[in-house]
Amino acid sequence: MAGFVKEVTGRIDAIEKISRRLLFPWDCPKKELPLGEAVGRRCAEEMTNGAPYPPFSRSLRDGYAVRHEDASGASSGTPLFLTKRGDVLMGRAPDFKISAGEAAAIPTGGILPEGADAVVMLEETDVAGGWIELRRGVQAGENVVRRGEDIELGAKLLPRGALIDFRSIGPLAAAGVSSIVTAAPKISLLSTGDEVVPIETSEPAPGCVRDVNAWNLKALLLRFGFEADYRGIACDDGAEFERRFRDELSGCDVLILSGGSSVGMRDHAFRLLSSLPEPGLLLRGLNVAPGKPTLIAADMASKKLVVSLPGHPLSCMAVAFTLLLPLLLRLIGAEEKECGTRVRLPLSSDLAARTGAEKFFACRLLADGRAEPAAAKSGYISALGGACGFIRMPEERETIRAGEEAEIWLWQ
């Protein structure tokens, strides 16, 4: 790996410069999917609500629909009595209105009859001699959801590029969105290195290891709404590697390599990324630890992005989470610009590193709310097991003490 670049670019600088230089977002492929199949994907366009929700004012309780002023002041000691106007039937529009002094029986979810603006719960009422006895007063709107109160007509359901998941699918279903146009950039994953062998290899030869990075990357990207196609492993032979690289690049929008990003005898990524037409190589060396040997290049005319990630599995994932995902979000024009959530939590033990680079450490969340740094080297593959995300140590820091708050980048 000797001879790797000394000059490095800061992560945020890299993201901003590359996005601007490549004129993100790109008009990348889209796929229309039935709602259920769109779960876990990102919508290609902003989605707005086509109908108010709920579509009609409805009761939240079994009870009596009333005008709140008619119930005002009712208590068990001084009950009020209203005339029963009728029964609201589930799934049917009432064919009567509530006038002063009237109440209507209503089920949970029933349409609030015109004139009524609140519901008194059944257990706070009685039927007495043809009257409805109220033992409690209600405020306007109590036990009722007004038409459009939850989601107004025209409200934003999903910003462009948002992840479709359990948090956002309900309003889409309610709005009758049965299919969604999802962003579907064609992303290919190619691992590199003669020592990297397919996972099916029953007994890797001495010096060989099964491919981990491609599977890590595939799972990470999927978790954040991007489908990536595993294209296998490219060997270290220069000519063969080049053929494979060009072949794979021609079939996708984004080619993600791992390994061979450093500059050594067998590291062809730099040479090939540099050979791409305008703008060619955009990043050579990232000021992130682990993750320095990262290369990014693009071919603007053919709208191709190539990201060559470090071979060490933990480095590869740190760069994928902190640099690759933000770039992909910008590429598809997502409003969200980073994946995950930033919080500040105290650390459970001291952390020490060198100043200069922006540092990321896998960490676990302890039950007492502290973050525990994983004791891991960049070549480890176990560090993300049970991790909640990464601790970020800024460039200028070299320690964070136990008990001191640090910035944590949670997956969620």
Ligand SMILES: Nc1nc2c(c(=O)[nH]1)N[C@H]1C(S)=C(S)[C@@H](COP(=O)(O)OP(=O)(O)OC[C@H]3O[C@@H](n4cnc5c(N)ncnc54)[C@H](O)[C@@H]3O)O[C@H]1N2
């Ligand atoms: N003398 C120096 N050596 C190294 C430097 C350096 O500056 N000077 N940089 C180190 C850093 S930092 C990293 S990170 C690695 C990155 O090197 P490459 O991106 O060129 O990656 P490789 O050399 O191909 O592999 C590194 C390491 O990772 C393993 N690997 C690669 N691909 C996979 C995969 N798909 N699944 C599992 N493991 C993989 C590979 O076997 C190597 O052990 O270089 C340092 N060295």
Ligand code: MOO
């Ligand atoms: O940057 Mo390497 O990616 O430190 O292990």
